[in-house]
Amino acid sequence: MKHIFQEGNNEKTLLLLHGTGGTEQDLLPLAEQIDSEANILSVRGNIEENGMPRFFKRLREGVFDEEDLIFRTNELHDFLNQAAKDYGFDRSQVIAIGYSNGANIAGSLLFHFESALQGAILHHPMVPRREIELPHLKGINVFIAAGKQDPICSPEESEELQALLSQAGAETTLHWESGGHQLTIEEVKTAANWYQGIF
């Protein structure tokens, strides 16, 4: 997968996953605010929708192509395993930071693999899949930032995601913004405080 790797000065690796139409450059400033000492692995989604990079196909807005989501989740998981070998970072200390479509594939990693991630900061995620059994997520910390007026993801869906992850054993924090789907400076600051308190 097309990506940027920047070696840091501690054991953590921040996995950056952009939103629809974004690139591997987009979330680099967030990583700087969250943990400026960590390694950075920032990946570009392999799908293009009308020229816009994404991490998996969708049938229409908010309706995922489930078969492709599963395929792409496995692909990203394999890529992470290989990247850890190639770059020599600790595979057990990868924390995802994703926005929108990127948050959704990060959520899908959590829904499908017990130890794909040590933690995740999910900006405006949705429930990636329903009616599946989640792996055991004890010890995994997840921060969710959601918008009360988000036209793509309702408050109920954000609460459902938190409940599903918590039921699987993850430690979850749900942070509310008053606005919509956009990524705000305020939620990034809150995510940074959360991260620094845990990792």
Ligand code: MLT
């Ligand atoms: C998705 O397709 O992942 C969600 O609708 C969010 C987005 O617009 O990317």
